[in-house]
Amino acid sequence: MKTVFYSLLIGVLFISNIYSCTKDETTNDNYADVDQSQIVQSRSGTYYPFNYPVSQVTLDDFKVIYTIQNQNKLDSTVYILHSNDQSFRYGIYWQVYNVIYHYKDGTKLKELVNAPKSLGNRYLKIPDINQNQLNIGNPENWVMLYKTKKSDKYFSEWCGKELNRWTWKVTTSLGVNTTQTIDPTNCGGYHTLLQYSLIF
Numbered sequence: 001m002k003t004v005f006y007s008l009l010i011g012v013l014f015i016s017n018i019y020s021c022t023k024d025e026t027t028n029d030n031y032a033d034v035d036q037s038q039i040v041q042s043r044s045g046t047y048y049p050f051n052y053p054v055s056q057v058t059l060d061d062f063k064v065i066y067t068i069q070n071q072n073k074l075d076s077t078v079y080i081l082h083s084n085d086q087s088f089r090y091g092i093y094w095q096v097y098n099v100i101y102h103y104k105d106g107t108k109l110k111e112l113v114n115a116p117k118s119l120g121n122r123y124l125k126i127p128d129i130n131q132n133q134l135n136i137g138n139p140e141n142w143v144m145l146y147k148t149k150k151s152d153k154y155f156s157e158w159c160g161k162e163l164n165r166w167t168w169k170v171t172t173s174l175g176v177n178t179t180q181t182i183d184p185t186n187c188g189g190y191h192t193l194l195q196y197s198l199i200f
Contacts, residue, residue: 048096050089051113053079053123054199055131058099058113064147067111068196070134071127073141075102079115079123086117090200093117103141107173116200133196141173145194148179159187 049060049067056069056077069077083096094114101109129136134143150167167181185195 046085048112048114050094050198051097051099051111051115052198052200053077053115053119053125054128055133055197056125056127057133057196057198058111059196059198066143066145066194066196068133068143068145069101070138070140070142071129071132072134072136072138073103073105074127075104076127077101077125079119079125081119081121082112087114092200101142105141107141109142109173131197131199139174140176143173144171145169145182146171152181154183156183156187158185161187163187 047062049058049065051058056071056074058067059065078100080098080100081095082098085096087094093116095117097113097115097119099111099113099115101111103109134140146169148167148169151164153162154165155161156163163184165181165183167179169177169179171177182194184193186193
């Protein structure tokens with residue numbers, strides 16, 4: 001009888017261990033709704049761009065500037081609380097952080113951004129290649145896209161309607177500085193938004 005009892009106990013502990021490991025690996029990533037990205041429900045203080053830590057993308061909604069980090073080139077990202085000013089967006093509170101990107105080549109980049117308040121006073125983000133928004137072979141540490149006021153009309157076969165195709169200024173960590181038109185991937189109201197996932 002004792003053997004059966006211990007066998008059952010070991011079985012329960014084994015199953016519990018599997019469940020806890022599975023639970024730890026489950027992520028609760030939140031994807032920003034691109035159609036709502038230009039809506040800040042409440043904000044105090046100066047406006048700062050919003051940073052999405054999981055995908056390592058910063059979007060300045062009002063100027064429409066994307067800064068996309070290449071997580072394949074990142075060593076780590078450090079978030080340090082800068083201000084207690086809060087914004088409320090996507091159902092959570094955001095605060096102002098100094099963000100320092102540390103790249104594998106020894107260089108750094110700094111930003112002052114809104115990031116989720118849940119990061120606390122200091123947060124170390126390790127790169128996640130599975131959430132990288134740039135191609136794995138991309139040699140750049142980061143890419144910045146700035147929407148200009150120039151656009152043309154084109155028919156999107158994907159959306160089934162005519163959209164504005166904007167011209168963007170593109171700058172990169174290795175010194176690329178060019179302008180080009182980029183097809184929008186959003187069929188909704190904000191045709192200026194691109195395909196980069198805003199994950200926090």
